[in-house]
Amino acid sequence: MSKINSKIPEGVLETKWTKYKSSVPLVNPSNKRNIEVIIVGSGLAGASAASSLAELGYKVKCFCFQDSPRRAHSIAAQGGINAAKNYQNDGDSTYRLFYDTVKGGDYRSREGNVYRLAEVSANIIDQCVAQGVPFAREYGGYLSNRSFGGTQVQRTFYAAGQTGQQLLLGAYSGLERQVGLGTVKMYSRHEMLDIVMIDGKTRGIIARDLITGKLERHFGHAVLLCTGGYSNVFYLSTNAMGCNVTAAWKAHRRGALFGNPCFTQIHPTCIPVSGDHQSKLTLMSESLRNDGRIWVPKKKDDARKATDIPEEERDYYLERRYPAFGNLVPRDVASRAAKERCDAGYGVGTSKMAVYLDFTSNTLRYGQVEANKRNLHNPTAADLKKLGQEVVKEKYGNLFEMYEKITGENPYELPMRIYPAVHYTMGGLWVDYELMTTVPGLYALGEANFSDHGANRLGASALMQGLADGYFVIPYTIGSYLASDISTKAIPTDHEAFVEAEKKVQEQLDKLMNVKGTKSVDHFHKKLGKVMWDKCGMGRNEKHLTEAISEIKTIREEFWKDVRIPGIQNELNTELEKAGRVADFLELGELMCKDALMRKESCGGHFREESQTPDGEAKRDDDNFSYVAAWEFKEAGNWELHKEELVFDVVHPTQRSYK
Amino acid sequence: MNLTLKIWRQKNAKEAGNLVTYPVKEVSPDMSFLEMFDVLNEQLIQKNEEPIAFDHDCREGICGMCSMYINGRAHGPAQGTTTCQLHMRKFKDGDTIVVEPWRAEAFPVVKDLIVNRSAFDRVISSGGFISVNTGNAKDANNIPIPKDDADNSFAAAACIGCGACVAACKNSSAMLFVSAKVSQLALLPQGRIERESRVLNMVRQMDEEGFGSCTNTGACEAECPKEISVENIARMNREYLMANLKK
Numbered sequence: 001m002s003k004i005n006s007k008i009p010e011g012v013l014e015t016k017w018t019k020y021k022s023s024v025p026l027v028n029p030s031n032k033r034n035i036e037v038i039i040v041g042s043g044l045a046g047a048s049a050a051s052s053l054a055e056l057g058y059k060v061k062c063f064c065f066q067d068s069p070r071r072a073h074s075i076a077a078q079g080g081i082n083a084a085k086n087y088q089n090d091g092d093s094t095y096r097l098f099y100d101t102v103k104g105g106d107y108r109s110r111e112g113n114v115y116r117l118a119e120v121s122a123n124i125i126d127q128c129v130a131q132g133v134p135f136a137r138e139y140g141g142y143l144s145n146r147s148f149g150g151t152q153v154q155r156t157f158y159a160a161g162q163t164g165q166q167l168l169l170g171a172y173s174g175l176e177r178q179v180g181l182g183t184v185k186m187y188s189r190h191e192m193l194d195i196v197m198i199d200g201k202t203r204g205i206i207a208r209d210l211i212t213g214k215l216e217r218h219f220g221h222a223v224l225l226c227t228g229g230y231s232n233v234f235y236l237s238t239n240a241m242g243c244n245v246t247a248a249w250k251a252h253r254r255g256a257l258f259g260n261p262c263f264t265q266i267h268p269t270c271i272p273v274s275g276d277h278q279s280k281l282t283l284m285s286e287s288l289r290n291d292g293r294i295w296v297p298k299k300k301d302d303a304r305k306a307t308d309i310p311e312e313e314r315d316y317y318l319e320r321r322y323p324a325f326g327n328l329v330p331r332d333v334a335s336r337a338a339k340e341r342c343d344a345g346y347g348v349g350t351s352k353m354a355v356y357l358d359f360t361s362n363t364l365r366y367g368q369v370e371a372n373k374r375n376l377h378n379p380t381a382a383d384l385k386k387l388g389q390e391v392v393k394e395k396y397g398n399l400f401e402m403y404e405k406i407t408g409e410n411p412y413e414l415p416m417r418i419y420p421a422v423h424y425t426m427g428g429l430w431v432d433y434e435l436m437t438t439v440p441g442l443y444a445l446g447e448a449n450f451s452d453h454g455a456n457r458l459g460a461s462a463l464m465q466g467l468a469d470g471y472f473v474i475p476y477t478i479g480s481y482l483a484s485d486i487s488t489k490a491i492p493t494d495h496e497a498f499v500e501a502e503k504k505v506q507e508q509l510d511k512l513m514n515v516k517g518t519k520s521v522d523h524f525h526k527k528l529g530k531v532m533w534d535k536c537g538m539g540r541n542e543k544h545l546t547e548a549i550s551e552i553k554t555i556r557e558e559f560w561k562d563v564r565i566p567g568i569q570n571e572l573n574t575e576l577e578k579a580g581r582v583a584d585f586l587e588l589g590e591l592m593c594k595d596a597l598m599r600k601e602s603c604g605g606h607f608r609e610e611s612q613t614p615d616g617e618a619k620r621d622d623d624n625f626s627y628v629a630a631w632e633f634k635e636a637g638n639w640e641l642h643k644e645e646l647v648f649d650v651v652h653p654t655q656r657s658y659k
Numbered sequence: 660m661n662l663t664l665k666i667w668r669q670k671n672a673k674e675a676g677n678l679v680t681y682p683v684k685e686v687s688p689d690m691s692f693l694e695m696f697d698v699l700n701e702q703l704i705q706k707n708e709e710p711i712a713f714d715h716d717c718r719e720g721i722c723g724m725c726s727m728y729i730n731g732r733a734h735g736p737a738q739g740t741t742t743c744q745l746h747m748r749k750f751k752d753g754d755t756i757v758v759e760p761w762r763a764e765a766f767p768v769v770k771d772l773i774v775n776r777s778a779f780d781r782v783i784s785s786g787g788f789i790s791v792n793t794g795n796a797k798d799a800n801n802i803p804i805p806k807d808d809a810d811n812s813f814a815a816a817a818c819i820g821c822g823a824c825v826a827a828c829k830n831s832s833a834m835l836f837v838s839a840k841v842s843q844l845a846l847l848p849q850g851r852i853e854r855e856s857r858v859l860n861m862v863r864q865m866d867e868e869g870f871g872s873c874t875n876t877g878a879c880e881a882e883c884p885k886e887i888s889v890e891n892i893a894r895m896n897r898e899y900l901m902a903n904l905k906k
Contacts, residue, residue, distance in 0.1 A: 051793070055792045066724060067724065068779065071716055071723060075717065076719055123794075125799045126796035130791040130849055131791055131849075132788075132812075135799075137803075137806050137809040141804050142803055143800055172783070173788035186780070240717040241715060241717075241718060275689055275690075277694045279694050280719075283719075405745075408689075522701065564707070566704055572773070574710065
């Protein structure tokens with residue numbers, strides 16, 4: 001147990017962070033100039049941390065595998081970002097955001113961390129507006145809000161369906177400003193392949209220049225991993241093609257514990273799979289659930305067109321099962337409910353693995369409001385539809401267009417067909433209150449860490465957490481470590497630890513290139529993904545998880561015997577890049593199943609079929625599982641479990657109900 | 660459907676490249692253009708040949724990484740669509756499709772269809788920001804912004820930095836990209852404080868990177884996957900003129 005100390009400050013919840021900030025050791029400006037910080041990843045967490053630390057005076061190096069830091073996958077977030085501003089006067093507060101997040105996470109997150117997140121949420125909006133992020137506004141010029149799942153207030157700020165893009169470009173502009181000032185050195189098209197440890201502390205990384213294929217050594221007094229989540233272990237997910245676990249996994253192999261790996265989020269509203277060629281899945285923002293109604297036909301295998309099915313023959317199953325929250329239940333609940341209907345034979349579309357998301361009634365409602373605004377009396381149904389569609393277009397135009405491009409169907413006329421897909425991973429590197437992993441000097445921020453969302457993340461909270469960690473948490477907490485490291489001079493990279501780490505990376509690359517097998521990397525990735533989705537997806541049970549563990553081992557063995565990587569090592573080689581990432585997924589997948597097998601309760605997105613209430617809801621087991629599972633790597637296939645007990649001083653865990 | 664692809668192959672920045680013909684069979688109309696490339700690459704790997712290198716990441720039209728010049732058009736035939744969102748139902752059985760990388764002096768080819776667009780990052784770092792350090796900001800609603808200004812700023816901010824505007828322009832001008840950022844910030848009160856230095860610095864950097872001049876053909880707007888308007892170029896020209904007059 002001594003391995004993990006969450007370092008949550010003593011005292012009452014509301015003052016923990018304030019007290020911490022005013023007592024944390026500081027590094028004086030002249031010392032900051034001599035301290036180098038490496039940041040891996042340039043998404044919301046990475047870019048915001050890089051610019052904030054550079055502004056403070058640290059020497060920053062930032063790495064990303066894409067051609068520009070602006071490409072990071074934070075850019076694809078659509079719906080919005082939460083903040084406890086209470087601009088709508090609807091009863092929001094820091095406490096309420098904190099409470100919703102802890103409850104939404106099914107009581108598997110830390111109170112101290114979540115309260116801090118809620119506390120700094122308002123500052124994030126201020127910072128982004130000051131940077132020129134064009135959030136949606138009302139006619140009076142003030143900021144607009146929308147509703148999201150799992151809450152009963154409107155606290156979500158947004159920029160049409162492109163909130164992630166606008167926030168990321170804001171953070172990117174701050175980062176590029178520092179690049180221009182010479183305080184951040186940016187390394188695009190570089191991939192981190194190991195961390196370097198000297199005397200038990202993180203002292204740098206080994207990175208591969210993806211253009212030349214050459215390995216590079218980089219020194220840093222501290223290393224921040226802001227490398228996102230690992231949904232691509234499922235092959236098909238809403239993540240970008242390049243999203244991977246490699247940086248986090250290399251850190252895990254060097255001693256950083258991995259927290260709650262089985263906690264994955266399956267997002268209820270994605271465009272369904274269309275065939276074997278499918279390379280990724282596309283999300284339709286949760287904000288659409290606010291304005292749409294989800295239904296399936298009441299009759300099994302109903303082959304009629306959606307628009308031909310009369311109102312009384314439709315089953316609005318979320319509204320039926322959860323009258324209080326209706327279509328706005330949290331994501332885990334909505335996903336399982338969709339799966340339940342499809343498994344029972346009520347699914348729609350050619351694959352029967354989809355449900356309808358219908359905008360008809362809200363379009364007409366918007367049309368009526370618009371008609372009133374324009375003083376139109378006795379408008380016809382066609383008028384209302386037209387007026388309403390204009391409003392819907394303004395709110396979600398880009399999402400509707402995207403749907404049409406992908407499916408070839410017009411969602412203004414026909415309801416969307418949607419199905420759940422893997423979207424986010426709540427699990428990640430275990431970190432303490434200061435965001436440090438169990439390896440001294442190694443931090444994890446944003447989706448890469450496990451910290452704030454428990455067993456289920458609420459919508460519009462990922463952007464909030466990424467920016468909270470980068471802008472407002474790490475600039476304070478990193479001082480606590482670096483203040484005692486000011487006398488360490490930059491260590492030359494010919495130090496034996498760098499030589500050893502580079503040699504290890506080189507050996508792995510050689511090993512991959514030398515397999516010279518017969519099957520592509522994607523072949524193995526798809527195989528792994530299928531096992532993960534079928535046996536460690538929306539519903540999990542002991543039998544399937546046990547099978548999955550042995551199947552993954554077999555795929556891993558086959559991979560190392562039979563993978564084929566054309567081309568050579570010392571040049572741009574996209575297959576080699578993918579192979580390294582899939583090799584790590586093949587180890588992670590096993591750990592996820594192991595974690596899911598160990599956690600016999602259901603909680604949040606983790607649904608153990610053995611643990612459910614009589615009406616099919618997730619049943620937690622607080623007596624036995626109210627802890628964070630932090631896994632220590634021993635060797636591939638062998639881990640040791642450490643437990644961090646969760647203490648609830650303020651919120652008292654109850655059976656989550658959205659009925 | 661069955662297609663014939665003619666694809667630009669180039670080993671690296673130094674060696675010369677050429678078009679290579681590949682037949683692709685059994686393409687589903689539901690595939691995206693990049694999924695069709697995945698199928699082709701899988702076939703090449705089976706034959707122990709090197710797959711075609713191309714840039715891509717989010718595959719939902721927002722990261723700006725994909726960049727193919729398809730049948731003489733940046734991102735192909737569909738209006739307002741990135742390569743990754745282009746679907747094969749836009750093509751017919753038996754079609755021949757020519758795929759090349761972006762062509763511009765400021766975007767040198769790295770390999771096959773991959774080009775180096777870091778010039779765009781350098782243009783942004785020369786002035787495409789508001790100088791606000793973390794923690795300086797006051798309450799967000801202290802800066803009310805007329806909805807029209809916010810909407811116009813947002814429309815300019817929709818740029819994904821893919822470089823299609825440069826690829827589409829006969830002069831390889833980056834005016835649409837640069838003006839979108841200048842407009843986004845010039846339209847907002849927060850951005851007006853640095854408006855003069857911003858436009859001067861960004862235009863200077865744009866010229867240094869080797870992008871060509873704008874001759875108002877509008878090809879950039881026509882090919883932009885986010886349909887960024889050339890009105891932004893007009894706005895940037897005004898900003899530039901005013902900044903020079905005030906110098």
